[in-house]
Amino acid sequence: MKIFFATTLAALTTACASLPMPLAEGAPKVDPSKPLYLMSVRVNNEHKPRWKPDVLGVLLDARGGVAKPEQVAFRMDGKGRVVSPAEDGSVTYLLRFTVDSAAYTLRGLNAMSAAFPVLGTYFVPLHSELPSATAGAHYLGAVNAVIRERRDNEFRAGPVVPLIDQAIAGASTGTFDIEITDAYERDVALFKKTFTALDGVEIQKAVLPPWSRNDAQTYWEKN
Numbered sequence: 001m002k003i004f005f006a007t008t009l010a011a012l013t014t015a016c017a018s019l020p021m022p023l024a025e026g027a028p029k030v031d032p033s034k035p036l037y038l039m040s041v042r043v044n045n046e047h048k049p050r051w052k053p054d055v056l057g058v059l060l061d062a063r064g065g066v067a068k069p070e071q072v073a074f075r076m077d078g079k080g081r082v083v084s085p086a087e088d089g090s091v092t093y094l095l096r097f098t099v100d101s102a103a104y105t106l107r108g109l110n111a112m113s114a115a116f117p118v119l120g121t122y123f124v125p126l127h128s129e130l131p132s133a134t135a136g137a138h139y140l141g142a143v144n145a146v147i148r149e150r151r152d153n154e155f156r157a158g159p160v161v162p163l164i165d166q167a168i169a170g171a172s173t174g175t176f177d178i179e180i181t182d183a184y185e186r187d188v189a190l191f192k193k194t195f196t197a198l199d200g201v202e203i204q205k206a207v208l209p210p211w212s213r214n215d216a217q218t219y220w221e222k223n
Contacts, residue, residue, distance in 0.1 A: 018057060018073035021080060021096045023195045030197070034098045035133035038203065039140040040187045041093040043111055043124065045147040047157075048170030051120050053111035053147070055081075055093045060130070063103040071107075072099060082194060094191055104130045106208070109145075113169055120169025122147070122158040124176060125216040131206045137198065141207040142183035147174040155220035178211040 020027040022036060030036055043053045057075040080094040095109075109124040124145045131138070147157045147170055158171025166172040184205055192198045 018075045019097075021057075021074045021077055022098050023096055023197055024077040024079060027077075030098060033135050034100060035135060036096065036098050036137045037130065037133075037140055037206075038137060038187070038191055039095050039143060039208075040183065040190070041095055041109060041124075041143045041145070042090065043093075043109075043122075043145045043147075044090075045113065045170055045174070047147045047149045047174040048120075048168070050115045051113035051118070051169040052091075053113045053120070053122050053124075054091070055095075055124075056110045056112055058095055058097060058109050059107045060097070060099065061105045061107050063105055063129070069105075072097075072104070079194065082190065092190065094187075094194055096195075099130070103132070106130055106140075109143075115169075118165045118168045120158060120166060120171045122171050124178065125155065125219065126178070126208075126211065127215045127219055128180075128208045128211070131208075133204075133206060137201050137203040138206040139184055139188060139203050141180045142187055143178065143180055143211075145176050145178045147176055149173065150175040155217050176216075177213075178216075180208050180211050182207045 022030045041055055043055060045051050045053055055076050057073055060072045061069040063069060074097045076093060082092045082094060084090045106126050106128045108126045111122040111124060113120040150156060150173055154175040156172050157174040157176050158166055160166055160172045188203050
């Protein structure tokens with residue numbers, strides 16, 4: 001898993017290896033011939049609350065029966081990072097991405113936390129097949145990912161190295177519990193408030209199926 005985390009983090013933190021999310025400042029205009037996918041994400045670290053993961057981006061795999069599928073990464077932007085006015089300062093990430101007509105798997109999200117002097121890196125495993133869709137905007141649902149203390153051989157919330165930092169930040173010693181729900185009305189209102197380009201756009205509902213811990217565990221053990 002160390003190699004997997006290193007490559008996905010590199011893809012999301014290197015400008016030449018990742019794409020800006022649609023509707024971001026300076027991003028290319030949305031191609032009306034391709035589907036635009038929208039989803040909200042919240043990440044909480046109950047295991048080590050001081051280290052709050054900040055989503056860096058999303059990673060997709062093109063499905064085609066090959067041993068090493070082509071990967072596409074979209075990096076998070078400040079406009080899609082919505083801070084709650086509540087005292088807890090929680091953050092909702094408004095993810096947007098667009099792909100061609102090929103079949104893709106939404107592999108997961110990279111995240112990072114910082115509380116001096118420790119940095120933690122995490123991978124939120126989703127492993128959901130994107131629904132095939134025509135042109136237009138499509139809502140995939142609301143992801144709520146919570147880090148709790150890891151038990152037995154449960155998949156880790158992040159890589160093991162560097163040993164001390166990852167343990168302190170709860171990445172190597174924690175695991176994710178993830179829920180995908182339908183918060184269409186709440187999220188669509190937030191998307192349209194944040195991105196004026198969506199005004200008047202019909203956003204179709206295409207909520208992902210429930211998250212599978214078994215799928216995440218199997219993928220983690222094999223990679």
